[in-house]
Amino acid sequence: xxATTIAPVGSTSHKAAFDLKGLQYEYTGRSTILxxxxxxxxxxxxxxxxxxxxxxxxxxxxxxxxxxxTLQRHNVDAAPGEAYELSRRRGDQWLAxxxxxxxxxxxDVDVLRWDTALSDPDYPRALDRVREAYRSDDEYAxxxxxxxxxxxxxxxxxxxxxxxxxxxxxxxxxxEVPIIQPLWAAKGYDFVVYPQQISAxxxxxxxxxxxxxxxxxxxxxxxxxxxx
Numbered sequence: 001x002x003a004t005t006i007a008p009v010g011s012t013s014h015k016a017a018f019d020l021k022g023l024q025y026e027y028t029g030r031s032t033i034l035x036x037x038x039x040x041x042x043x044x045x046x047x048x049x050x051x052x053x054x055x056x057x058x059x060x061x062x063x064x065x066x067x068x069x070t071l072q073r074h075n076v077d078a079a080p081g082e083a084y085e086l087s088r089r090r091g092d093q094w095l096a097x098x099x100x101x102x103x104x105x106x107x108d109v110d111v112l113r114w115d116t117a118l119s120d121p122d123y124p125r126a127l128d129r130v131r132e133a134y135r136s137d138d139e140y141a142x143x144x145x146x147x148x149x150x151x152x153x154x155x156x157x158x159x160x161x162x163x164x165x166x167x168x169x170x171x172x173x174x175x176e177v178p179i180i181q182p183l184w185a186a187k188g189y190d191f192v193v194y195p196q197q198i199s200a201x202x203x204x205x206x207x208x209x210x211x212x213x214x215x216x217x218x219x220x221x222x223x224x225x226x227x228x
Contacts, residue, residue: 010049010101012224017054019220025191028059032191032217033112033184038069038087038094042195047221049101054219055193056106063107064189067091070114074172077161088115117179122186126178126209133208134174143204144173150199177205185213195219 034055036043042051055063069091076083091113095102102109117123133140148169155165180192181202190213198206198216206214 008104010052010104011046014046014050014221015053015224016047016050016219016221019197019218025215025217027191029061030190031062031188032060032064032193033180033189033214034063034065035180035192035194036065036067036094038067038072038090040195042219042221043094044098047195048098049104050221051193051195051219052101052104056104060107063105063109064112065102065109066112066114066117067094068114068176069094070118071172071176074168074175075165117183118175120179120183123179123183126182126186127175129182129209130174130178130205137208140204140208143200144170144177147173147199147201173201177201178209181205181214182209185210189214191215191217193217193219195221 032055034051042048070084070087072090073080073083073087076086078086095111102111134144135141148166151169152162152166182205184192192214194216195218197218202216206216
């Protein structure tokens with residue numbers, strides 16, 4: 001008699017898939033970054049469990065869980081030191097809360113905190129190139145600004161803090177995009193997994209600074225039939 005082993009699943013109610021609109025990739029044996037926005041609902045509970053299941057089904061050899069915790073300090077309404085401490089603490093809490101799901105990953109797994117990404121010796125050069133493009137390339141600046149405008153619109157345009165929010169979002173993006181595209185591509189990651197489609201700012205950064213690697217893998221979720 002042969003015993004059948006059933007792998008534990010991260011979600012019993014949801015299933016995730018890559019939302020590639022016709023693109024196809026081979027994932028077996030490849031490496032990916034699982035980019036985590038601390039506080040986003042799709043990085044908690046059943047949807048995050050479904051993401052873990054998808055990564056296991058896809059056969060990745062290496063998964064780096066990138067917790068973009070202190071990046072959020074630019075969006076925290078507090079003094080800089082307090083904003084940093086709060087965003088770092090939220091990252092600690094996210095890791096503790098989601099450890100049982102991360103332990104289900106079958107690939108080689110490591111965790112990358114945002115502070116570690118910022119301290120990469122290759123980051124300053126990537127940041128300088130992005131800042132220079134933002135200053136000198138009108139088309140690139142327009143893509144960055146369009147992404148900021150979308151974010152501000154979701155927060156509510158015309159409020160008394162709109163200028164502060166807009167400037168905080170610009171600082172956020174100019175810190176974020178050189179890491180997620182040119183730096184992670186140069187580090188040898190094949191893909192970046194994230195639940196949303198690539199933003200205009202990220203796509204423009206990819207078009208200018210990346211020849212290969214760090215391809216964007218957006219996700220879509222649906223409820224399993226048994227959960228309806």
